[in-house]
Amino acid sequence: MQRRVLIVVFPGFQLLxxxxPADVFGTAxxxxxxxxxxxxxxxSGGHVTAGNGVPVVTRPLAEVTEPVDTLLxxxxxxxPERLADTALVGQIARLAGGARRTASVCSGAFLLAEAGLLDRRRATxxxxxxxDLRSRYSGVDVDADPLYIEDGDVWTSAGVLSGVDLALALVARDHGHGLARNVARGLVVYLHRPGGQSQFSTAMRALTPRSEPLRELQGYIDANPAADLSVPALAARAGMSQRHFSRVFTAQTGMSPGRYVERSRADTPxxxxxxxxxxxxxxxRESGLGSPETLYRVFRRHWRISPGDHRRRFQSKER
Incomplete structure (x- = not known):
C-alpha cells in the first residue's frame, strides 16, 4: 500500500x-x-505561487480527510506573516494529529512550533x-547545527536543500538504505548524508578574510591538510609574527587558526x-590527523558517526 505524503504550502513558499522532497518520493x-x-x-487550494513566482496546483487542506502517512x-x-494565519496553522495541527509522522523543511519549523507540535522537542x-525560532518558542530545544533531527514522530530539517536529505532519510527508514541510495543516484545527488552532519562545511562556517594573504592561506589550509599547519608555520607563511597572525586570523575568519585547521581536517576524511x-x-595520514584513533575522535566529534559507519552507508561505488 502506498504511503500518502502531503506537502503543505502557502503563498510565498520556497519552491525547493x-x-x-517531492522528487525524492516520486523517484522512489x-x-x-x-x-x-x-x-x-x-x-484555499488551487494555484499557489511560490516565492520565486512559480505557481503550483494544490488541494484544499480541509478536503483532506483520508489518512496521511507523512505530513511535510x-x-x-x-x-513570518503566515504565523498569524489561523486557518493554516489549524489545518497543520489537525492533519499532524492523524499522521504517522510530521516533518518540516527550513523555516517550516516555525509553523510546526506555532501549531504546538515542537513543544518540548529538539528541532532544527x-x-x-x-x-529567532529559539526566542519566539521557548519550549523548543533548537539545535542549529544538524541537517535534520528526528524527535519521536516529528522531523525537522535545516535550510532548503537539506529537505532532500530529510526525504532520503524518510525513504531509508521506510524502505531501506538501498532504495534511498538508488534514489540519490537517480537524482544525481552526491550522497545521502546523515542528519547528524553539520549544516556547515569549514568554508561555510568561517568568514572570508578581507586580507588577500589570509584568503590565500585559507585556501592553502583546505588544500593541504597533511602539511605543517601549526601556528608558527602558518604565521611564517603569512609573513606575520605568531601573536599578530593569530589575532588577525581570528578577527577576519571568526575562528582561531587551530580551530579552523581542525575543522578543515575534519572535512577531508x-x-x-x-x-x-x-x-x-x-x-x-592524508587528512593530517596522523592515526586512526585521532581520525575516529575527530570524525565522531564533527560528524556524529564513526568513520567506518560513514563509509559503509555513504561511499560511492562509482569512484
Whole structure:
C-alpha cells in the first residue's frame, strides 16, 4: 500500500522545500511502484505561487480527510506573516494529529512550533533563523547545527536543500538504505548524508578574510591538510609574527587558526571515505590527523558517526 505524503504550502513558499522532497518520493515510486503517493495542499487550494513566482496546483487542506502517512510543511520567506494565519496553522495541527509522522523543511519549523507540535522537542531550522525560532518558542530545544533531527514522530530539517536529505532519510527508514541510495543516484545527488552532519562545511562556517594573504592561506589550509599547519608555520607563511597572525586570523575568519585547521581536517576524511577505498590509516595520514584513533575522535566529534559507519552507508561505488 502506498504511503500518502502531503506537502503543505502557502503563498510565498520556497519552491525547493516542496520540489526537492517531492522528487525524492516520486523517484522512489518510479523505482518501487507502491512506495508513495504525493499531494500538495494549501488552505484555499488551487494555484499557489511560490516565492520565486512559480505557481503550483494544490488541494484544499480541509478536503483532506483520508489518512496521511507523512505530513511535510515547507518553509519560505513569507513564513513570518503566515504565523498569524489561523486557518493554516489549524489545518497543520489537525492533519499532524492523524499522521504517522510530521516533518518540516527550513523555516517550516516555525509553523510546526506555532501549531504546538515542537513543544518540548529538539528541532532544527535554517541557521539564519535559528535564534529567532529559539526566542519566539521557548519550549523548543533548537539545535542549529544538524541537517535534520528526528524527535519521536516529528522531523525537522535545516535550510532548503537539506529537505532532500530529510526525504532520503524518510525513504531509508521506510524502505531501506538501498532504495534511498538508488534514489540519490537517480537524482544525481552526491550522497545521502546523515542528519547528524553539520549544516556547515569549514568554508561555510568561517568568514572570508578581507586580507588577500589570509584568503590565500585559507585556501592553502583546505588544500593541504597533511602539511605543517601549526601556528608558527602558518604565521611564517603569512609573513606575520605568531601573536599578530593569530589575532588577525581570528578577527577576519571568526575562528582561531587551530580551530579552523581542525575543522578543515575534519572535512577531508569525510570526502576521502566517500570517494576512495583508502584504509583508515591512510585516510588519517592524508587528512593530517596522523592515526586512526585521532581520525575516529575527530570524525565522531564533527560528524556524529564513526568513520567506518560513514563509509559503509555513504561511499560511492562509482569512484
Amino acid at each position: 522545500d516542496m520540489a526537492g 515510486t518510479l523505482i518501487r511502484r507502491d512506495a508513495y503517493q504525493v499531494e500538495v495542499g494549501s488552505v 510543511v515547507a518553509g519560505g520567506p513569507s513564513v 531550522t535554517h541557521w539564519l533563523v535559528a535564534d 569525510r570526502r576521502l571515505l566517500e570517494v576512495t577505498g583508502l584504509p583508515l590509516d591512510a585516510v588519517a
